[in-house]
Amino acid sequence: MRPDSSVVLFFVDGLGIGERCESNPLVGLDADPIAHFVGSDERSPEIRMVPTDPRLGVEGRPQSASGQTTILTGINAPKLLGYHKNGFPNQALREVIAKDSIFRRLIASGIEEVVFANAYTPAFFESPPRWKSATTVAMEAAGIAFRKLPDLVGRCALFHDFTNRTLRERGFDVPLFSPIDAGEILASLTSRYRFVLYEHFLTDKIGHDQDHASARQHLPELAEFVRETISRLDSERTTFVLTSDHGNIEDLSVRNHTLNDVPTLVWGRRCDETASRINDLADVAPAIFDLLTHD
Numbered sequence: 001m002r003p004d005s006s007v008v009l010f011f012v013d014g015l016g017i018g019e020r021c022e023s024n025p026l027v028g029l030d031a032d033p034i035a036h037f038v039g040s041d042e043r044s045p046e047i048r049m050v051p052t053d054p055r056l057g058v059e060g061r062p063q064s065a066s067g068q069t070t071i072l073t074g075i076n077a078p079k080l081l082g083y084h085k086n087g088f089p090n091q092a093l094r095e096v097i098a099k100d101s102i103f104r105r106l107i108a109s110g111i112e113e114v115v116f117a118n119a120y121t122p123a124f125f126e127s128p129p130r131w132k133s134a135t136t137v138a139m140e141a142a143g144i145a146f147r148k149l150p151d152l153v154g155r156c157a158l159f160h161d162f163t164n165r166t167l168r169e170r171g172f173d174v175p176l177f178s179p180i181d182a183g184e185i186l187a188s189l190t191s192r193y194r195f196v197l198y199e200h201f202l203t204d205k206i207g208h209d210q211d212h213a214s215a216r217q218h219l220p221e222l223a224e225f226v227r228e229t230i231s232r233l234d235s236e237r238t239t240f241v242l243t244s245d246h247g248n249i250e251d252l253s254v255r256n257h258t259l260n261d262v263p264t265l266v267w268g269r270r271c272d273e274t275a276s277r278i279n280d281l282a283d284v285a286p287a288i289f290d291l292l293t294h295d
């Protein structure tokens, strides 16, 4: 019998589809800006890249809290609020996430094998932050356990900075991971879980810092992690989806988020069908829900 289908959702903060110009660090190492991720030779996996609208019909620059809420719930959060909410979710968004996150909906449908692959540091548990990320709110509301640093050391979790460099700089005794280690760890979670979420935030920070040197070093590493993950997945069983909440790092000429579309990358099981139904960020969660609940 074929094992149950699974989905890996790989969230990258602040990755848009930019112009091919000097201020786009994705250009210059490869012919096509998104080629780092998608690959450009015949050995590359067949990844579909769907330009995806993060503006969602609301004026202003797309922001993290409302964008992430939309990705996690399929509800157009900027439209609900009337504006794009930056930083962390406010009370209105927390209520939406608590009630309608993909985690909550999957569990309600009998799919309990769900995991957030990111490890939290001890500080999160010792003095819980006043402001919580969209995913943290979703996990708490759905009653899902958080992964911790021992999980990371045991290769069952990853830090948002997947190499662990920043953790080691902060004095944590954790191993350095290569993009290959990270890919192996993330892909291995699909043997036990049907929905695996991973989140990466350095891209947005590098964009705000307008840090060309970091961008040129970091983006190929991130892309290697993505491609390594995909190379270890079973395309008959698993669908890989990468998306972002808004553009930023693709245009280092500005410190702000951009108005660009974001790339949704889709690979694996029911790839074409999934890609064809995604137009904006509100389409991501329903597509994933459908992949896991209907054959």
Ligand SMILES: [Zn+2]
Binding pocket: 014, 064, 204, 205, 208, 248, 257
């Ligand atoms: Zn930002």
